[in-house]
Structure formats: structure tokens, C-alpha cells
Amino acid sequence: MHPSNFTRGLTGVNLQMDEMTTWALWLSIVAMCLIIIIARLIQGGVSRLRHLFNLRTDPLQQAYWARNGTVIWPWLKKNLVYAALRKKRHNRNLQVGRLNMGTIPSRFHTLLLTLYILSNVAYCCLLNFKSCNKSALLAELRGRTGHLAFVNMMPLMIFAGRNNAFIPLLRVSFDTFNILHRWIGRLVVVEAIVHTGAWMAAKHIADTKEGNKNGMMEALYGSPFLSWGTVSLVSMIFVLVQASSAIRHLAYETFLHLHQLLAFIAFLGAALHGHQGQLPLTSYVYVTIAFWFLERLIRLSKIIYRNFGLRSSTRVIVEALPEACRVTFELKRPWELRPGCHVYVHFPTLTWSLSSHPFSIAWYDTRPTPYRSLEDEKLPSSVKDLDPPLPSRTTTSITLIMSKKDGMTSKLHARARASPSGIINIRGFIEGPYGGQESLHSYGTVLLFAGGVGITHQLSHVRDLLETYNDATSAVRKIVLIWSVRSQDAFDWVHPWMTEIFQMPHRRQVLKVLLFVTKPRHAGDVVSRSNQVQMFGGRCKPGRIVEEEFEKRAGAMAVTVCGPGAFADEVRAATRERVQEGVVDFMEESFSW
DSSP: OOGGGGGSTTTTOOHHHHHHHHHHHHHHHHHHHHHHHHHHHHHHHHHHHHHHHTTTOOGGGGHHHHSOSOSHHHHHIIIIISOOSSTTOSSSOOEETTEEOOOOOOHHHHHHHHHHHHHHHHHHTOOOTTOSOHHHHHHHHHHHHHHHHHHHHHHHHHHHOTTOTHHHHHTOOHHHHHHHHHHHHHHHHHHHHHHHHHHHHHHHHHHHHHTOTTHHHHHHHHOHHHHHHHHHHHHHHHHHHHTSHHHHHHSHHHHHHHHHHHHHHHHHHHHHHHHHHTOTTHHHHHHHHHHHHHHHHHHHHHHHHHHBOSSOBOEEEEEEETTEEEEEEEOSSOOOOOTTEEEEEEOTTTOSSOOOSOEEOOEEEEEEEEOOOGGGGSOOOSGGGGSOOOOEEEEEEEEEEEEOOSTHHHHHHHHHHHSTTSEEEEEOEEEEEEEOOOOOTTOSEEEEEEEGGGHHHHHHHHHHHHHHHHTTOSOOOEEEEEEEESSGGGHHHHHHHHHHHHTSTTHHHHEEEEEEESSOSSGGGOOOOSSSEEEEESOOOHHHHHHHHHHTOOSSEEEEEESOHHHHHHHHHHHHTTTTTSOEEEEEEOOOO
């Protein structure tokens, strides 16, 4: 057979083996999901039993649940699930000069990614190496890599979505799916490059035999099938370069919108490439694009439903604070909020684009608000009209703390600061809520570590745990809130909420607050008010705190952290040292962009 035949259509492509590798890839994904679901069911069952048996027990009666019932799961937690790839560095950013080079996947993430990538490499190598026809071998490689690139586009797109159904199903964080999304994206680009390279090599062999020096360029320009494939490949290469961590961190919002545009062009080019060539898995690309539109339709629907009523929309109040803003959204409809949720916000007067950085919900209030109509505005005609009973509805307000950084948060702080009162009303809306998958109600002891603005994530947990303790609906008997800040100015961010927490019943029996000020203005400013609220100058040492609280724990212990990457890594390392000595679970709220 002439070599040119292997540069067109499906000649030389092993469709049967391609289909087998597709099934193998999907089965491996399904198998991993089933393993995680089974593990989550067992974990959830144990948590539920622990929760029910400890609703009305004292700390000593929870001793049974403080001990590990097996050695296998604690060993896995220490050496795989909670472990950094090497030593303790995981979410702390790698720096090269001023360039941010991103974070290192954890040991568990690395294992998953390695198995997934190696399986793709193995599938690409299942070729007929006994064939003496080099063009036929290249055609088979071209078909295999193109086939796998099409298949991998589907998880690539699904894992990128905030409304990814696997997040609540597997109780895996969006941050983990974000990591998987990046690496699968790189895999798709590499497979597309190999796919194109195999075609170019086969085309070069055919053109050399025919003596046609311009055959490759003529084919690219003269065939819509090849032209759309080229458009897709070029867009993918731009995405690969543009998505590098150094570029992402220079201007994240700009990166994201350009990233989405290039990705859409790449998917569209791949779909038209498959349609023109009548390729077997073109439907995969169509389904992937449909997922892309569906996810954005869900997000848009959430924004409209949450923020817009028949006559009004969400009201936003912004208060300038030291190096931050307290932003309150008075919503049109009630929300069902879980502790640890986060949202995305948008201010049309500040930026044209939708924000893609999450903000934890620091506080929320639900109150009845009377309905009013035009008839209610009429002057009273009798004594009864002076105070008419009005039907009521529930209004929810949620408050965020936005630390002043570059971009939108800086503009927002400057505008509020310029106001004589330091408070402004602004147009805006909110998307969410997301997250809040983990419940802390089954733990007797809960350690909540916060670094800087990470306090917003932990406040909702403190409030929820105190409320459930007073209602006797949780097993918690000891709460320790550890907050590390640079200066005392940060205390103004949460002052009204901490005042409300300190006024809650039985707070002194359950809650202890440890405050660390790394750069106090004066040494005399760092003064502990009581044993329940202690203040220290200098850096927080998570290892010492975890060790002390572990020895005095009541029942099972949960350690959660929200803060800078280096701080979170210290808490992770301290927790790992204790997981084989008793029941200790670690939870981290992060967004490694």
C-alpha cells in the first residue's frame, strides 16, 4: 500500500484496539470512583455512629471513640492520604525569584495522576510493532493518541466545573478536581501533539517518496479536516503555555477568561475536525461542549435565582476596614447555608468579568421581613390601620471579609475608603454557595486553625458547633480556635461576630481562643484577657498546639485549617504525627490557583 494512504482517513488505524483502550480508561475511572465512594460510606457510617452515641456523653465517656480501631487506615492517612509528596511542602507556593511556580501535588494526588498518565502512555504503546510498514505504525499511533485525546476531553471539562456532580458524590474538594483538571489538560495537549507529529512523519515519508516538497503545506491549507485540526492544536499549545503557574499568578482573572476562550476554540476545532473526517469519537467532543454550556447555564440560573426579584435585586453594603472590606449581601431569597461554604461575587461597576476567586462566608443572618404592596403606602383611615399585620418572608444576609489585594478587592477598598463614612452601597451579586461538604458534629474535640483572612472559614464552624452543643445535637465537647495574624488591626474584621460568639450560652465551657500576632505594634499590646482567650506575640507553632490538645482531647479529634499555604503545611505535618496514636482527621480548605 502506498504511504500516502496512511495519511488520510482511518487507514492503518486500529479501531478495535482504540475502543478497548477507551473502555479500559473509563473502567479505571469508574473503579477509582467506586473505591472512594466505598471508603466514604464506611467513613460516613463510623462518623454517624460516633455522632449518635456521643450526643449526651461527657468527655470521659467518649474515650472509646478516641482510639483507633485498626492500624491500616491510620497508616494510610499518615503515609498517603494526608502526606505531602516529600517532607511537608504541599500548598506552599514554589518561588523562582518573583515568579510563582505553583504548588506540589500531595502524595495521594501524585499517585492518582501517575497511574492515570502511565495508563495513557501504556495504551499509546499498544501498537503492532511487528509491522514492517513504518507508515502503518505511525497511522496506528496517530489514531490511538487522537482517540485518547478525545476521550480525555470529557473528564477534563467535567473536573473544571464548580457544579461538578462528583464533588458532593465523592466528597472531594473542588481544589482537588482543579489539580486533576490541570494535569489531564496537559496530557490532552501532549497527546494532540503526538497525534499531529505522527501524521506529519507519515506525510513526510509519503511526500519524500513522491518527490513533493510542498505536500504538507498544501494538505494543511487545502483540507478543512486538517485546517480545523491545526486550529485546535494551536489553541491547545497556547493554553498550555498561558496556563503555566507563573503566568496565572501575574493576572489571574485575565488569564482565566483568555484560558476559557482558547479552550472553547480548541474544543470547537476538535469537534469540526472530527466531523469533517467522520471520526468515531466526535460525539465525545459534542458531549463535552454540551457539558461546558450546561455548567454555565447552571451558574447563570443560580445567579439570577439568588439575586434578582420582580422589583429589586441583591443589596450590597461595603465597609472599609484596615487592609480589608466587610461586604454584606442582603439577598432576595433565603439560602440554606452549611458551615464552611464559600461563594463567588461580582461587582459590575468595578469589573466587567465574573470573579473566579472564592470567598468564605464569615457570617450569615436570617430574619423575617414583611411584604409591602402599594396599598400599604396609603394613609391610615382608622386606628386599626396604624399597625396592620403584614405577612412576612425570610431575608438572608451573608457577610464576607475581602482582604485587600490587587485588582477588584483593591478597587473596592479604595472606593469604600474614599467615602466620608467608610461605608458604601454598591451594585453586585453573588454565586453559590459551594463547599461545606465536611461535618464536624461527630468529633469530641475540634481544632480550627486560621491564618489571616482564613478566619472567615472557621467562624461559621465555631458558631455552628456552639449552637449544636447547646442543642445537644453534636458530640463536640471542646473547641479550640487558633488564629494567626500579622497585626492587631485584623481583629477589627471579626469584632462584631466574636462579640456575638462570646455571648452564646456555655461558651466558656467549650470554646478556647488562641490568638497569635506575628508583628505586634508594641509588646505591651499582646495581653491575654482570660484562660479562654489567650494572646501571644510571635509565630504560631501548630506542632506544639496539636500535641498539647491531643493529650487533653475528648473523643475523636478533627483538625481543620484555612490560611496561607506554608501555614497549612505546618498544620498538616503536625496532624500527621498524631494520626497513628488516636482518631485524628485532617481537613484543609484551600484554593491553589
